[in-house]
Structures are given as structure tokens and as C-alpha cells.
Amino acid sequence: MSRTASALALALVLVAALASGVAAAEPTFGKATVSATFLDGIKLEQRVSLPSGVHRVEAYVREGSDAHTFLADVANPGTGDHLLTYTFETPAGSIYPNTHVQLGFRVTFDDGHVVDGPPETVLYEDDRFAWATLQGDLVRVHWYQGDEAFGRRALAIGEKAVKDASDLLGVTETEPIDYFIYADTKPFYDVLGPALRENVGGIALPEIRTLFANIPPSAESESWVGIVIPHELTHLVFGTATNNPFHDPPHWLNEGLAVYLSEGYSTSARRNVERTARAGEIMPLRALVGQFPTTADRFGLAYDESVSAIDYLIRTHGQEALVTLIRSYAGGVSDDAAFSAALGVDVAGFEAGWLADLGISEPVPFGPRPAPPGPLPPDWAAAPAQTANPGASGLPAPTFRATTPGAGDVSGPVTIAVLALLAVLLAVGLLVVARRLSQGEPLLAPAVPTVPTAVDDDDADRDAAAAGGEDDRPQ
Ligand SMILES: [Zn+2]
Structure with a gap:
């Protein structure tokens, strides 16, 4: 045997020993005890010695002849000796009396292999009466x-x-x-x-x-x-x-x-x-x-x-x-x-x-029928009156207008008329100024008082419209 071959053989032996060592480290369980309290729960207790590498601990429950297994997470207490406890709750109707219930603990390792501890079976009984x-x-x-x-x-x-x-x-x-x-x-x-x-x-x-x-x-x-x-x-x-x-x-x-x-x-x-x-x-x-x-x-x-x-x-x-x-x-x-x-x-x-x-023909189907109208939330009752502006009723009107300044100003007919008037006055004013300049007269005196009066009136209307809220909204 060459040196390489013997080294390889030694390595294989070590790996095998290691593997068997891991496989041997299984949990050891004591005897499970169960106690049932009617309409309350079935308590399971079991001593267990857990090796390292435990990924998850669960309780398993099987009822009667049912093939299903119910699993519930139990806190993983880590390596060492522990007393595992789990209570399977049994409120009214969840499980019938006279049912045999099997309970135990399941340990799942990091490598995926699963070990079920030996279960205990209890007859779940209605012990409220002396039968x-x-x-x-x-x-x-x-x-x-x-x-x-x-x-x-x-x-x-x-x-x-x-x-x-x-x-x-x-x-x-x-x-x-x-x-x-x-x-x-x-x-x-x-x-x-x-x-x-x-x-x-x-x-x-x-x-x-x-x-x-x-x-x-x-x-x-x-x-x-x-x-x-x-x-x-x-x-x-x-x-x-x-x-x-x-x-x-x-x-x-x-x-x-x-x-x-x-x-x-x-x-x-x-x-x-x-x-x-x-x-x-x-x-x-x-x-x-x-x-x-x-x-x-x-x-x-x-x-x-x-x-x-x-x-x-x-x-x-x-x-x-x-x-x-x-x-x-x-x-x-x-x-x-x-x-x-x-x-x-x-x-x-x-x-x-x-x-x-029975002397009758096939019954006429009773349904399906349209569902009756359900109750409306109270603040939905006024909704039909607000269809032009859905969602606006909850907002204070001045705030609504204030968040979009200008939008209402240019689109309002009143505003447009005022702007048109301003433009005409400006044109007239310019014409007057040009004329007076051409005639050698001073610029300021007569033209200025007429224009601000019109602008002030328009400003007052606009503020009133804003304060009045929706009434003056265009369209
Ligand atoms: Zn019947």
C-alpha cells in the first residue's frame, strides 16, 4: 500500500467514525406521562436528554383512528437533560369524549433527520359525572x-x-x-x-x-x-x-x-x-x-x-x-x-x-337572489349631494382654495372680465400717456386714480368668493 493510499484509508476510517459518532448522538426519552382535564386540555410531560444539533422540538398528537398527526412547536431547550411539557387544548367540541389520544415529542436535527419519542395514550373522557x-x-x-x-x-x-x-x-x-x-x-x-x-x-x-x-x-x-x-x-x-x-x-x-x-x-x-x-x-x-x-x-x-x-x-x-x-x-x-x-x-x-x-312537479329554484342593500356608514349619507366634488366635503373650503391659488383666479368669468377691463384701461392709459408726452404734459396726475379703484373692487370680490367656498366655484 502506498503512502497516499494508507493516508486515504485512515481518513476514510476517521470520517466513518465521525459519522457513526454523530448518528449515535440521538435523544434519549424517559417515560411520558399524560393527564387530561375535560374541556380544558391534555398535558404531556416527558424527560429528554438532547444531544447537540437539535434544530426543532415539537409535540405530536393523534386522535382516535385518525391518520393525521398534529404538530405543535415546543421551545427548543438546547443540549442537555430537560423536562419537556406540552398542553393540547381541548375546548368544547374540539375532541369528543371516549376518544383515544396519543401524544409524544418529536426532535428534528439540523441534518433533517427526525426522532419521535415513545408516545403515551390517554382515553379522553367526560369525567364530570359518575357514569x-x-x-x-x-x-x-x-x-x-x-x-x-x-x-x-x-x-x-x-x-x-x-x-x-x-x-x-x-x-x-x-x-x-x-x-x-x-x-x-x-x-x-x-x-x-x-x-x-x-x-x-x-x-x-x-x-x-x-x-x-x-x-x-x-x-x-x-x-x-x-x-x-x-x-x-x-x-x-x-x-x-x-x-x-x-x-x-x-x-x-x-x-x-x-x-x-x-x-x-x-x-x-x-x-x-x-x-x-x-x-x-x-x-x-x-x-x-x-x-x-x-x-x-x-x-x-x-x-x-x-x-x-x-x-x-x-x-x-x-x-x-x-x-x-x-x-x-x-x-x-x-x-x-x-x-x-x-x-x-x-x-x-x-x-x-x-x-x-307527491303529486307535484319539480320545485322552482328559490335563488340566487340579489342581496338586500346593506346599511351605509353615517358619513356616506350625504354623498349624493357632493357628486361634483367627491371627497371634498370633508375638507374645509378655504383651505381647498388656498392650496391651489391662481387656479380659480384665471378661470373665473369675473376674473377674466376684470383682467380684460384692466388690459383695456392699460391700453387707454398708455394712449393717454403717449398723447400727453407728445403734448409735453406731466405723466402722473390724472390717469392713476381711475385704475386702482377697479382693481380694489375686483380683489374684494375674489376674497368673498374664496371665503364663500364652493358656491362660487366655476363649473
Ligand atoms: Zn340522525
Whole structure:
């Protein structure tokens, strides 16, 4: 081996050693601890020993089965041993109770490589109440007010609802479903958060297999229990049957099925739909694909129309076609593809059939309409009177004229007339002077008094015009 070659080999060994030395300098983490406070936050703490070369420190958060990772900057404390802390804020509606949340810290180095510390997982719970729990084959009912009989009844209804919906849609539910019953409205709305409609009585969250409902355990609510529990559980089974990453089924199909299986096409719903149809105010189904309207009457009508459409679908195409339609959404197909394959008509064709069944033609679109005139700022009210000089009304008039001296002087007819008069007087004066000079008379005596009188008058007019502001503005 030559001298150069051995020197090169030595250098390579040194570089490799250096590189492995850098790679070995990774952060070391202690065990993370998390503590959650409902409606406040989830606090993460973890000891870490940071080597040099740390570019950035972050906290990472993953909720439920969601594949998204939320990252939040944490102050980089530099090389050495530290206790890292981070609080993930959880105001009302930001994260539902009964969600598993995974938290940890992430270290990014100057060279771009990333090291995630070992995470800790916490079950985010509504711990404001002492929940009683009863577990059936699939459903776990949680409630905090009312006796055990109330819980048993809710459980029996829930188990039956899951069985009925699963049998109908041909899906098999195997994972437990948690059902939380709130006796009070306020804490129930704390769970929903400010983004949800205030006329919501229950909510189904297939992604965490959890349902929340507001059911006071009173005698009057007995029938409500028998409706809201099957309703929400039908949503959950519907979610299992149609789950796909591409395209959600129309909202009216989901709600229509939930109403149909929990209370059927009731007389009151039928009356509401038929009365609205006669009045020419039916909302087309394509208006009920996403969120339902906000106002209470239209919100209720949306449910009534949804179950009306389901009733029409089953009467016309049969229950099997309904099941085929719903199941086909699991393939991520479009609405037209799903309807055409299951019913032999596309969405528009189905809607036309439903409207014809109601005895009406397609509703006339209500909008878009021009926006109503909005309120004017108070200082805009006088604007029309000032159109000749927009923007000048806010300025003191004398200042306006003073900033442009001369502009008004030469263009005013009065001024022009005065100047013309001056020119004539000057010419006459010169003529007189020339004559007197030619006649040997003295220059000053008679000509001077006549001219200044005219000029003084003109000056007075001009000042008055300036003081009077806009009135004397030309044009
Ligand atoms: Zn619903």
C-alpha cells in the first residue's frame, strides 16, 4: 500500500467514525406521562436528554383512528437533560369524549433527520359525572341519572336496534359500541361544541364507535328513548355499511333510513310533507345532500322529506333495492352510479319519481337572489349631494382654495372680465400717456386714480368668493 493510499484509508476510517459518532448522538426519552382535564386540555410531560444539533422540538398528537398527526412547536431547550411539557387544548367540541389520544415529542436535527419519542395514550373522557355502565353483546350504555331499570331499558333498545339495522343492511358488527346518555342539555352541548346545531338531540360517531344522546330519565321521555337510541345506532351501522374513503352517501339517505327504522314514516311527517308539497315549498333532495337547514321548521321538514323519500323508494323499488343502494356506497361510487345500478334510475330520475308520487312537479329554484342593500356608514349619507366634488366635503373650503391659488383666479368669468377691463384701461392709459408726452404734459396726475379703484373692487370680490367656498366655484 502506498503512502497516499494508507493516508486515504485512515481518513476514510476517521470520517466513518465521525459519522457513526454523530448518528449515535440521538435523544434519549424517559417515560411520558399524560393527564387530561375535560374541556380544558391534555398535558404531556416527558424527560429528554438532547444531544447537540437539535434544530426543532415539537409535540405530536393523534386522535382516535385518525391518520393525521398534529404538530405543535415546543421551545427548543438546547443540549442537555430537560423536562419537556406540552398542553393540547381541548375546548368544547374540539375532541369528543371516549376518544383515544396519543401524544409524544418529536426532535428534528439540523441534518433533517427526525426522532419521535415513545408516545403515551390517554382515553379522553367526560369525567364530570359518575357514569353507571351496563354492557350487552355489542352495546355499552353509560348514564348518570336514573335507576338501573332505565339503563337496562336503554341497553335492550340499543341491542335490538343494532341487530335490526345489521340484519337489514347485511353487515356484522363485532366491535363494542359506547352509548352515553346525558340527562342534562348543557353538559350535552358541551360535548357537541359550538359548531353543531342546537336542535340536535343525539349524535353518532362511527369513527370512534360512540353515540351521545340527551335523554332525561323521566316518564315523558320513554317514547323518546325508544326513538333516539335506534336512530343513532342505525347511523352507526349505516356508517359501517357505507364506509369508504372517497364519497359519502347523501345525508337524506342516512337520516331517512334512521328515521324509517326508529319511527317509520309517521302520520305527522307525512302530513308535513304533503302540506309543504301543496304549498309548493318542498326542498329538492339535492338540497339535502349535506347539512340540513338551520331553521327549526326546515330542519324538521328535512327529516320528514328524507323518510318520505325512503318510504317512496321501498314502495316503488322494494327493500332489497334500498339495501343494494346503501351497500354499494362502500365501493366509493358516485350517487348517480349507485342509484342507476340499484334502482335503474339516476338521482334526478329518482327525485322526479318521488315528486310525481307527491303529486307535484319539480320545485322552482328559490335563488340566487340579489342581496338586500346593506346599511351605509353615517358619513356616506350625504354623498349624493357632493357628486361634483367627491371627497371634498370633508375638507374645509378655504383651505381647498388656498392650496391651489391662481387656479380659480384665471378661470373665473369675473376674473377674466376684470383682467380684460384692466388690459383695456392699460391700453387707454398708455394712449393717454403717449398723447400727453407728445403734448409735453406731466405723466402722473390724472390717469392713476381711475385704475386702482377697479382693481380694489375686483380683489374684494375674489376674497368673498374664496371665503364663500364652493358656491362660487366655476363649473
Ligand atoms: Zn340522525
